[in-house]
Amino acid sequence: MSYEDVPALVTLMTGDEKHGGAAESTLDVLWVLYDRVLRVDPDAPDDPDRDRFLLSKGHGPMAYYAVLAARGFVPLDALPTFGRYDSILGQHPDRALVPGVELSSGSLGHGLPIALGLAAGLDLEGRAGPRVFCLIGDAELDEGSNHEAIALAGRLGLSRLTVCVMDNRSATHGWPGGIDERFRLEGWTAATIDGRDHDAIEAAFSTDHRGRPHVVVAEVERKG
Amino acid sequence: MSAMRDRFMRVTGALLDERPDLAVVLADIGYGYFQDAGVVARHPRRVLNVGIREQLLVGFAAGLAMEGIRPIVHSYAPFLVERPFEQVKLGFGHQGLGAVFVSVGASYDAAAAGRTHQAPEDVALMSTLPGWHVHVPGHPDEVEAILRSAAGGRRLDYIRLAESVNPEAVPYSSSLTPIRRGSARGVTVIAAGPSLAPVLEATADLDATVLYASTVRPFDADGLRRLLGAPEVVLVEPYLAGTSSAEISAALADSPHRLLALGVARREHRHYGSRQEHDRAHGLDAAGIRRSVTDFLALAA
Incomplete structure (x- = not known):
């Protein structure tokens, strides 16, 4: 399936329209990650050498499910069951139910601390290949747990860690000075890009950032 | 240091020597002991101190568990159970992961420190979560038996260390x-x-x-x-x-x-x-x- 097919897959999932904007904002980044960046295989979802992708911002996962379906992780016929009692697809993802999902998320501020531990665990295992990607929202950055993690990741120099902040300017009090600067102060490398530009997204996630964690701030239309 | 905590720290150091899949995760509290006992020098990559960041303490440990590392997470009871309770709930049980949590400062062991350092509610809180095995040993020998058993498993264990100690140990059993x-x-x-x-x-x-x-x-x-x-x-x-x-x-x-x-x-x-x-x-x-x-x-x- 191609990128052009994905919006139609999103429309198969109804009942969580209040988070439609959240789904819309992440669509291009998720597509590029799964199409061009992540080393993951739907036929070997537990490969220990796969890249790990954690969707911390679990709200509005319709785009996530659609991309996972387009890439062969989620059965297409599961999409219309979204939110139903026996569905594998809830309004927040559950790693025990959805093939390819690494993190059960929804409550904000949990994914990034877990991503740090996951990256450290891969270091302890001595696995050189796998990278860890974590997607959060600009409003999710309000959660203090993220700032505990941003500080420590910089100190530890977790170079296998890349965070994507989807910036639809929905943080209640904004981020004066810029989101990227918040990370740079803690020792991260940072890039701010157009979150709709597929080549820019691919390039930002392919940056060499040895010795330091990396953040990609993907700007999209303002929420609402 | 209390007899139970001393035993916990000595046994944990020995377990790290024996088991490459174990890691200790701390939020400053306890790190000095592991340094002084030479455990950090022996296992610098497996005694992990995240600083005074208790939400991160628990989330970080969950990430380790995702990679098959068995984390031993240790702090004062209010900072281990109460402050990061949602992390405990979602980071472990909901993700289907295992860990060993070990607290000190049972109930009012820190009596002179006041309410901020007391958590007599910890067992009740942990009991609301499915899947946790909650241990309240009464003697250092019981601490060692429970800790060794928990470290060797894959489930969720909470071990509550206390200053009060019974004169004699009871042979460890998960039964009455x-x-x-x-x-x-x-x-x-x-x-x-x-x-x-x-x-x-x-x-x-x-x-x-x-x-x-x-x-x-x-x-x-x-x-x-x-x-x-x-x-x-x-x-x-x-x-x-x-x-x-x-x-x-x-x-x-x-x-x-x-x-x-x-x-x-x-x-x-x-x-x-x-x-x-x-x-x-x-x-x-x-x-x-x-x-x-x-x-x-x-x-x-």
């Missing part, structure tokens, strides 16, 4: 252990962890069956039904009063009984001093337990 047998006309007293010593003193001349629990979740309901001496039941827990009342009521649902639950009162107790003074204030010293038990039995007479 009979300590003393009385008649059906007497009283059945269930003592959790360090409560055993004052319970035995309080009931020395009473017709009492005394049962001991160092693992309180899952609660040994079958054992209670099998070992029940008398239908007058007194539960003595060195944490929030009534924490295990529902477990006992469920276990004895088909058996007429009366239950008295003793423990730390649910009130803001604005006093400092020593844990012994707090024991007296909550009626958890031997004299207080005896007074409560005899009053309870007098009501039945």
Whole structure:
């Protein structure tokens, strides 16, 4: 399936329209990650050498499910069951139910601390290949747990860690000075890009950032 | 350092020597000990100090567990259980991951430190989460047995270390252990962890069956039904009063009984001093337990 097919897959999932904007904002980044960046295989979802992708911002996962379906992780016929009692697809993802999902998320501020531990665990295992990607929202950055993690990741120099902040300017009090600067102060490398530009997204996630964690701030239309 | 905590730290150092899949995760508290004991020097990559960041402490440990590392997560009870409780709930049970959590500062062990450093609610809180095995050892030997068992497993274990220690260890069992047998006309007293010593003193001349629990979740309901001496039941827990009342009521649902639950009162107790003074204030010293038990039995007479 191609990128052009994905919006139609999103429309198969109804009942969580209040988070439609959240789904819309992440669509291009998720597509590029799964199409061009992540080393993951739907036929070997537990490969220990796969890249790990954690969707911390679990709200509005319709785009996530659609991309996972387009890439062969989620059965297409599961999409219309979204939110139903026996569905594998809830309004927040559950790693025990959805093939390819690494993190059960929804409550904000949990994914990034877990991503740090996951990256450290891969270091302890001595696995050189796998990278860890974590997607959060600009409003999710309000959660203090993220700032505990941003500080420590910089100190530890977790170079296998890349965070994507989807910036639809929905943080209640904004981020004066810029989101990227918040990370740079803690020792991260940072890039701010157009979150709709597929080549820019691919390039930002392919940056060499040895010795330091990396953040990609993907700007999209303002929420609402 | 308390005897239980000292044993925990020495055994944990030894376990790191033995088991490459273990890691200790700390939020400053305890790191100095592991440094002084040479454990950090031996295992610099597996004693991980995230700084004073308790939400990160738990989330980070969950990430390690995702990669098959067995994390031993250690801090003061309020900072390990209460402050990051949602991380405990979502980072472990909801993700389907295992860990060993070990707390110090049981109930009012830090009596002089005041309420900010006290968490008598910890066992009750952990008991609301599915899948956790909650241990309240009463002796350093029990700490070692429980810790070694927990470290070797894949499940969720919470081990609560206390300053109060029973004079003798009870061989570790996840089941209720009979300590003393009385008649059906007497009283059945269930003592959790360090409560055993004052319970035995309080009931020395009473017709009492005394049962001991160092693992309180899952609660040994079958054992209670099998070992029940008398239908007058007194539960003595060195944490929030009534924490295990529902477990006992469920276990004895088909058996007429009366239950008295003793423990730390649910009130803001604005006093400092020593844990012994707090024991007296909550009626958890031997004299207080005896007074409560005899009053309870007098009501039945």
